Amino acid sequence: MSEEHAMRTLYQFPISHYCEKTRWHLEHKGLEYRVDNLFPGLHRFKSQRLAGIRTLPILQDGDQSIGDSTQIALYLEQHYPDKPLLPTDAKERQQVLELEERFDRLGVHVRRWLYGQIKDWESVMHAMLKVYRPLLGLRDLMKPVLINGVQKLYGVTPQRVAQSQAELLEGLALIESRIQGDPSRYLVGEQLSLADISAAALFAPLFTPAGTPWAGIAGHDGKTQAFLDELHAHPAGQWVLRRYAADR
Ligand SMILES: N[C@@H](CCC(=O)N[C@@H](CS)C(=O)NCC(=O)O)C(=O)O
Known part of the structure; x- marks a missing residue:
């Protein structure tokens, strides 16, 4: 496992289309990550602890936890500006x-x-x-x-x-x-x-x-x-x- 891969985790449900949105963002930017598939329902113990929310996706990037696919997208734009998904205009x-x-x-x-x-x-x-x-x-x-x-x-x-x-x-x-x-x-x-x-x-x-x-x-x-x-x-x-x- 590469170091980059080890430091980034996507907490998700495989069939969630919001999680799919985040996978697409990460992969577009070429960012390595591992997935942790949380069990539906029980996921809330972890999601509350990580980001104070009930829903997935949540991205853990180093010591930062970001919840909500839109917030994750904006975070990625800010921290990984290569291959931008927001226009400059x-x-x-x-x-x-x-x-x-x-x-x-x-x-x-x-x-x-x-x-x-x-x-x-x-x-x-x-x-x-x-x-x-x-x-x-x-x-x-x-x-x-x-x-x-x-x-x-x-x-x-x-x-x-x-x-x-x-x-x-x-x-x-x-x-x-x-x-x-x-x-x-x-x-x-x-x-x-x-x-x-x-x-x-x-x-x-x-x-x-x-x-x-x-x-x-x-x-x-x-x-x-x-x-x-x-x-x-x-x-x-x-x-x-x-x-x-x-x-x-
Ligand atoms: N606005 C949120 C919506 C995420 C969302 O609705 N996730 C669903 C799965 S598709 C979820 O975690 N549901 C479980 C729950 O609410 O307990 C986002 O963009 O991340």
């Missing part, structure tokens, strides 16, 4: 920061909508828990608790899922207007920025780009699949896949 920079925040909030709707589509939880639970050791059958015993917990924690009720669908469609429309319908373009200016990574990572679970943790997850019905297929064909869906192919 003040106006563009402001646009990037605003879009980053907007797509960050939309990640909540993507997550709620997707959980709201699940009819068969087995493949979701498998993807969520496969990295942990079975430990006396405890991992599998936790599944019903986790399914219930996820639904409560993320507000997965029919009414809120329907609202989230409207929100995510608005988000995809925003991507399409920024890129003027051309999937090869970036959201701001001519190069990859924090705005693109936020939008692409947080929408990625809908489009399951190859190699991402969501690629094998099923569990929804044919109607949802038809809706997703339609989104895939839109410029915003193509844009997410393009960002993964070209920039991830």
